[in-house]
Amino acid sequence: MLKLSYELSKISGFPPRFANLLKKLKILTVKDMLWHFPFRYEDFSSVVKIADLKLHESATISGLVKRIATRRSWRRNIFIVEALVADETGTIKAIWFNQPYITKSLQPGRLINFAGKVAFSNEELILSNPTFELINNEAEVKHTAGLIPIYPETKGLTSKGLRYLTKIILKNIEPLKEFLPAEVLKKNNLPELTSAFRNIHFPKSIEQADQAKKRFAFDDLFLLQLNNLKIKMALAKEKAPALNIDQSYLDGIIKDLPFELTKSQSVSLKEIIGNLATAKPMNRLLQGDVGSGKTVVAAIAALITAKNDKQTAFMAPTEVLARQHYQTLIKIFGKLSVGIGILTGSESRSFYGEGLEAKVSRPKLLKEIEDGNIKIIVGTHAIISGGKDRKPVQFKDLALAIVDEQHRFGVEQRAALVKQEIHPGEETTIHFLSMSATPIPRTLSLTLFGDLDLSIIDELPIGRKAIITKVVAPENRKKAYEFVSQQIKAGRQAFVICPRIQAAEENEETKLDDRRKLWLEIKNVTEEYEKLSKQIFPNFRVAMLHGKMKSSEKAKIMTEFSTSQIDILVSTSVVEVGVDVPNAAIMMIEGADRFGLAQLYQFRGRVGRGEHQSFCLLFTDSSSQSTQQRLNALLKAKNGFELAEEDLKLRGPGQFIGSKQTGIPDLAMKSLNNIELIKTARESALGIIKKDPELKPYPVLRVALAQFQEKIHLE
Numbered sequence: 245m246l247k248l249s250y251e252l253s254k255i256s257g258f259p260p261r262f263a264n265l266l267k268k269l270k271i272l273t274v275k276d277m278l279w280h281f282p283f284r285y286e287d288f289s290s291v292v293k294i295a296d297l298k299l300h301e302s303a304t305i306s307g308l309v310k311r312i313a314t315r316r317s318w319r320r321n322i323f324i325v326e327a328l329v330a331d332e333t334g335t336i337k338a339i340w341f342n343q344p345y346i347t348k349s350l351q352p353g354r355l356i357n358f359a360g361k362v363a364f365s366n367e368e369l370i371l372s373n374p375t376f377e378l379i380n381n382e383a384e385v386k387h388t389a390g391l392i393p394i395y396p397e398t399k400g401l402t403s404k405g406l407r408y409l410t411k412i413i414l415k416n417i418e419p420l421k422e423f424l425p426a427e428v429l430k431k432n433n434l435p436e437l438t439s440a441f442r443n444i445h446f447p448k449s450i451e452q453a454d455q456a457k458k459r460f461a462f463d464d465l466f467l468l469q470l471n472n473l474k475i476k477m478a479l480a481k482e483k484a485p486a487l488n489i490d491q492s493y494l495d496g497i498i499k500d501l502p503f504e505l506t507k508s509q510s511v512s513l514k515e516i517i518g519n520l521a522t523a524k525p526m527n528r529l530l531q532g533d534v535g536s537g538k539t540v541v542a543a544i545a546a547l548i549t550a551k552n553d554k555q556t557a558f559m560a561p562t563e564v565l566a567r568q569h570y571q572t573l574i575k576i577f578g579k580l581s582v583g584i585g586i587l588t589g590s591e592s593r594s595f596y597g598e599g600l601e602a603k604v605s606r607p608k609l610l611k612e613i614e615d616g617n618i619k620i621i622v623g624t625h626a627i628i629s630g631g632k633d634r635k636p637v638q639f640k641d642l643a644l645a646i647v648d649e650q651h652r653f654g655v656e657q658r659a660a661l662v663k664q665e666i667h668p669g670e671e672t673t674i675h676f677l678s679m680s681a682t683p684i685p686r687t688l689s690l691t692l693f694g695d696l697d698l699s700i701i702d703e704l705p706i707g708r709k710a711i712i713t714k715v716v717a718p719e720n721r722k723k724a725y726e727f728v729s730q731q732i733k734a735g736r737q738a739f740v741i742c743p744r745i746q747a748a749e750e751n752e753e754t755k756l757d758d759r760r761k762l763w764l765e766i767k768n769v770t771e772e773y774e775k776l777s778k779q780i781f782p783n784f785r786v787a788m789l790h791g792k793m794k795s796s797e798k799a800k801i802m803t804e805f806s807t808s809q810i811d812i813l814v815s816t817s818v819v820e821v822g823v824d825v826p827n828a829a830i831m832m833i834e835g836a837d838r839f840g841l842a843q844l845y846q847f848r849g850r851v852g853r854g855e856h857q858s859f860c861l862l863f864t865d866s867s868s869q870s871t872q873q874r875l876n877a878l879l880k881a882k883n884g885f886e887l888a889e890e891d892l893k894l895r896g897p898g899q900f901i902g903s904k905q906t907g908i909p910d911l912a913m914k915s916l917n918n919i920e921l922i923k924t925a926r927e928s929a930l931g932i933i934k935k936d937p938e939l940k941p942y943p944v945l946r947v948a949l950a951q952f953q954e955k956i957h958l959e
């Protein structure tokens with residue numbers, strides 16, 4: 245009997261040649277081998293002619309794609325891909341719902357196998373949501389029979405070899421312990437572990453394979469939810485300082501603001517303050533569209549904390565943004581004379597009241613923080629987690645951590661921050677508020693941030709003018725430049741974002757390493773800068789910004805841009821998050837097709853922040869349908885959340901939010917579109933954890949969860 249933990253290379257009789265090849269696929273143990281799932285199946289045993297298809301039957305056909313198109317059903321608000329498939333006996337439509345990316349894989353003229361259920365729609369037979377496979381080698385096809393698993397392969401080891409090895413392993417494996425509680429299996433109608441493994445590798449039917457896949461996707465989602473809920477429950481047991489809320493002080497702050505808070509700002513602030521007032525640590529995500537005014541809400545929380553003589557760490561993803569927050573705090577709340585400091589790799593300054601702002605030495609600032617004179621410390625996350633040869637800052641009494649644009653931080657860092665032992669030896673932890681302008685569809689945020697409470701700002705301050713967004717065709721470039729020129733003459737400023745660098749098809753092997761990408765990006769920005777400053781806009785003040793510049797240099801340019809000493813700023817995506825320059829009214833995005841919708845949305849949000857009518861010009865050379873579709877979505881979307889839903893539909897979750905960033909396993913990632921599965925996984929997890937947060941009645945599940953946590957930790 246083989247144990248899951250056995251190393252393949254040490255199993256006597258296991259061909260050493262294979263063991264070496266398997267290493268390339270990161271398959272080292274019996275367990276890895278079982279978890280190396282087929283990504284599709286070939287089923288040529290029962291290829292049926294189109295003319296012979298029967299309603300309600302599952303069937304495989306083999307045919308040529310004649311044409312393929314995506315349309316949108318407005319009534320049901322979904323995308324529908326329709327392909328017309330033909331063999332020598334006739335044609336049939338194949339239809340997929342909400343998987344617009346399929347158009348990319350199915351090109352007209354290719355011979356393809358489709359397997360799916362025959363349904364009836366609009367007076368004709370159709371294949372509904374069929375799985376499909378491109379046929380490369382017809383001769384091979386004729387010699388296969390039954391459902392054949394096709395695996396991710398490596399040089400020297402084909403699916404055939406992998407099938408052979410997997411069969412041996414499955415035959416000799418020890419009985420596997422089921423870790424999903426029986427009630428969960430039953431309720432969700434899932435196959436039990438051992439048969440799920442057999443069925444995912446060697447299914448008798450596509451349905452059987454689908455059930456097995458569902459089971460494994462469920463496993464990950466379920467464990468993810470358990471993990472989230474456990475963190476949440478553990479945190480709820482911890483203590484954080486209960487702050488005293490001085491209502492008249494709070495009212496005063498709000499009254500003195502240069503504007504009136506929007507309704508959702510007020511609601512969010514209430515929710516946050518409600519948390520701060522209790523002895524349980526806050527763990528909240530403040531989500532709000534770009535420009536919706538999250539900073540001021542967070543700042544008020546920091547001021548309440550200061551009023552309690554406690555400290556706040558206010559963290560931004562970049563030094564540029566940290567500086568901006570520091571300046572905003574001083575500008576809006578300077579009258580309150582609360583000690584505020586900024587501490588980044590390149591600067592240390594302190595503020596104690598109007599006229600009392602100065603550059604100070606790093607050690608002096610650190611001392612001021614340690615003594616508790618500085619109440620609000622602005623910086624990057626290095627202030628709390630330390631950095632290259634830097635220790636974390638010593639606080640006198642840290643009570644609140646605010647993290648801006650937290651999606652940049654990644655799940656792991658966030659978890660580490662929450663868990664951080666801020667007061668060693670003491671029982672208390674801190675309140676935690678993260679902010680994100682990337683609107684994340686509800687299903688995703690439940691999955692990714694299920695351990696967080698959510699506050700949402702879903703309206704912009706009144707009086708903001710809608711940004712006019714246009715896709716500029718290559719032949720209209722000159723006109724666009726003329727327009728920009730007029731705008732600048734009228735006193736406005738402009739951003740130019742250079743295209744993202746990416747390999748034609750990014751996978752493990754072709755992935756450009758980050759350094760090379762960065763280098764190419766800099767080359768791009770430099771060229772664009774040269775072109776604009778010398779040829780197109782020689783009379784304007786043009787500057788550039790990219791990630792390789794020294795932070796002091798970046799700071800200088802950002803300051804010059806925000807004080808209108810620069811007209812046009814050519815930049816990489818460095819400016820993506822948070823930068824606030826109200827006089828900038830034009831956002832030009834080169835290579836717009838290379839950015840995700842969420843990112844384009846972020847860029848656009850850099851303008852339209854002041855009283856001026858703003859414009860977003862999207863340049864693209866791509867006239868492909870999917871580009872048009874995506875850019876159109878940006879033109880139409882009313883708010884970021886709507887756009888995020890759209891992006892999720894159009895590109896699928898893997899693209900929407902990089903899996904590296906989320907630490908979510910592959911299969912679970914693929915099922916993030918499956919709202920039902922996420923919901924049931926969450927409900928099941930809740931049911932189990934409510935019975936016993938320690939999972940004592942479920943020892944096998946406990947082990948599985950521990951292993952899962954280790955896995956996300958490593959990724």
Ligand code: ADP
Pocket residue numbers: 503504505506509532533534535536537538539540681705706822824853
């Ligand atoms: P984001 O949510 O993208 O971080 P900011 O906090 O940077 O947005 O706010 C964008 C701009 O809107 C800032 O200049 C801020 O001062 C301003 N602002 C915030 N709240 C309001 C409001 N209620 N009314 C008018 N302007 C506001």
Ligand code: MG
Pocket residue numbers: 538539648681822
């Ligand atoms: Mg912001």
